Amino acid sequence: xxxxxxxxxxxxxxxxxxxxxxxxxxxxxxxxxxxxxxxxxxxxxxxxxxxxxxxxxxxxxxxxxxxxxxxxxxxxxxxxxxxxxxxxxxxxxxxxxxxxxxxxxxxxxxxxxxxxxxxxxxxxxxxxxxxxxxxxxxxxxxxxxxxxxxxxxxxxxxxxxxxxxx
Numbered sequence: 001x002x003x004x005x006x007x008x009x010x011x012x013x014x015x016x017x018x019x020x021x022x023x024x025x026x027x028x029x030x031x032x033x034x035x036x037x038x039x040x041x042x043x044x045x046x047x048x049x050x051x052x053x054x055x056x057x058x059x060x061x062x063x064x065x066x067x068x069x070x071x072x073x074x075x076x077x078x079x080x081x082x083x084x085x086x087x088x089x090x091x092x093x094x095x096x097x098x099x100x101x102x103x104x105x106x107x108x109x110x111x112x113x114x115x116x117x118x119x120x121x122x123x124x125x126x127x128x129x130x131x132x133x134x135x136x137x138x139x140x141x142x143x144x145x146x147x148x149x150x151x152x153x154x155x156x157x158x159x160x161x162x163x164x165x166x
Contacts, residue, residue: 014041016035030088093133104135
C-alpha cells in the first residue's frame with residue numbers, strides 16, 4: 001500500500017539452464033548464443049484489475065571470452081582469438097528480439113583496466129551487427145558511482161529516458 005492505494009507487486013526471476021555456473025568459471029556464450037548465467041527478471045504490478053509488466057534480462061557479455069580464476073583478486077578476462085564471435089553474438093540477439101522485442105543493452109563494466117577490452121569489443125560488435133532493434137549504452141558504474149555516489153545513477157537514467165518512455 002502506498003498513499004492508501006493497495007496493489008500487488010510480483011517479482012519473478014527465471015534462471016536459464018544453459019551455461020549456468022559460478023562466477024569466473026563460466027563466462028561468455030556458447031555456439032548457440034546462450035549467455036552464461038542468464039537471468040530473466042519480470043516485475044508485474046496489478047492495480048484495480050489492470051496489469052503492467054516489465055522484463056529485464058542479464059547475462060554474461062555475449063561473445064567468446066573467459067576469466068580463469070587464479071591467485072589474483074580479479075583475474076584478467078581473455079577474449080578468444082580463434083573463433084568467429086559474430087555467429088553466436090547474432091544468435092543471442094536474434095533470440096532476445098524474438099522473446100522480448102527491442103533491446104536496450106546497458107553495459108556496466110569498467111571502461112578502464114582489464115575490463116576495457118570487453119567493453120570495446122561489445123560496443124564494436126553491436127555496431128557491426130547494425131540492428132535497429134538493439135541499442136547499446138556503456139556506463140562505467142565503478143567510476144561514476146564510486147564512494148557511494150548513487151546520485152550519479154541519474155546520468156545513466158537520463159541516457160535511457162527516451163527509450164524507457166518508448
